[in-house]
Amino acid sequence: MGAAITTTNLTKTYTLRGNRRVNVVQDLNLEVEEGEIFGFLGPNGAGKTTTIKMLLNIIEATSGVATIFGHDVDDMTVHRIISYLPEKPYYYEHMTGQEILRFYASLFGIKDEAKCNALLEKVNLYNDRTKPISQYSKGMQQRIGLAQSLLNDPKLLFLDEPTGGLDPIAHIEIRDLILQFRDEGKTVFISSHELSDIERICDRVAIIVKGKIARQGKLEDLLAGGRIEITAENVPDSISQNLKAKLTDGIVSTSHNRLIVDLPDSHTPNEVLDALRGSDAQILSVIPRRKRLEDLFLETVQEDTTAPEAKA
């Protein structure tokens, strides 16, 4: 599999009043593999949408290079194999779902009515196809948005907050559709604040903070380093002292007659459990605490805000 998206030192600088220059995106180096679901995360104003707009050639990069399937983003042939679903999309309200699809199909020169109907069925809107968009719920509008983004059978989809503001049912429907895209071999580039969704469906992620990539990699690698928490009570002091001395990579603390041992998941808990079982202690719980994307995200953003440069 080759690269679907590659960016090299992609930078977008805006000049504000007083000739002040702001780097909204700075030296961005991304590589998205073909066929993967890639999560693009970052706090508000981090440069996510600006990056997507540069990749779609809606705005021009100040410097750097971006290619899609090896072609420059300003190559019109690229636009035949990609699609985009913007955040909170709006469609011409006077049109029906069917007319919207016909309109977008016409932009590709597609006149295949059967294809439009098949897509309406795929997003579960076939029965509502003759209703005007103004009567569509938010979830239905998002689904018609996904349908229009599939008209050209794209190899790469850009989805900006695809589940934002949806009710739980619509949310699950959209998430399942995105998973279907992967099964169909499509590459999906998602920008989202829904970290639980990203964690569930993405293969790799990048976290952008203040226009720069702060973390990038496979989710399993980025989320490695979970912890195990063992709680026991009535632990004899000798055992507690012994564990404190032995477990140099863990944290052993006592509170309200309870011993809490916090170990990295690379460390087997058997040693602690055996020591506790050999005494009068009662083991209350053994909880594996897997590192979540939310933890990684917060950690990354906080690292950046407490960095000396940020403080300055």
Add this chain to the structure above:
Amino acid sequence: MKVILSIAKTTFAEAIRRKVLFIIFLIGLTFVGIAPGLSVLSARQERTVLVGFTLGIIQLTSALIAIVLTVYLIPNEIERRTIYTILSKPVRRVQFFVGKYLGAVAALGMMMAAMTALLILVFAWQQRETSIAQLAPLAKAPVLYFIQMSLLAAVAMCFSAMVQPIVNFFLSGGVYLVGTLFGTVFQTLQENQGTHPATKAFATFVMSILPNFNRFNVQNPIINPNAQIGNEAAYYLSSTAYGLAYIAVLLIIGMIAFDRREF
């Protein structure tokens, strides 16, 4: 071309559904419809006044429609993000821009045609006139008005790639006013021997930049005394060519600005 037509078709469908335009259009239609009741003149004067007044109504209504319709065309697409889904498809900005303009002009043309049709009906009813030969000439002036309003729409379209809608409204309205009312004044300044050379140069400069909207007002010799039409067909053709040339230049400037615009 198909892409341009698709965008034009959608723009047209959206334009004719815009409430504010529909209200302006209805007001125009109402005035055209009640025009006979406003005249208290003799039969012969009535005929001239009725036509002049009604054509004036059509012109004013069309100018308002042209500006209000066009100033929001691009900003609305950006605000509602529809432009992103369209430009992410194999659609060039130039195609989008031209498609929007053509859709707007088509909507404008339809509304003008409806007002002209009503003018002819009202005239036929009031004058008890049924001869096609007598009624058909009434449609001549609106043909040039349509070119005039298409030019005004091109002015607004050009500005819409550069400024906010409210600024564009006054800017386009200003260009139309200056190009219509003050064209004669500037021309007089230019031709008057006693005029200061600096004023003359300024008048020449303004006249050479702004489109002369008076060129399309053939029905009113008071407003347009220089329009001595020897060969009517030639005049119509040259005025149309003048309008189309200006429209092309304005659209090219607008397209260049829109192509560089970031949103």
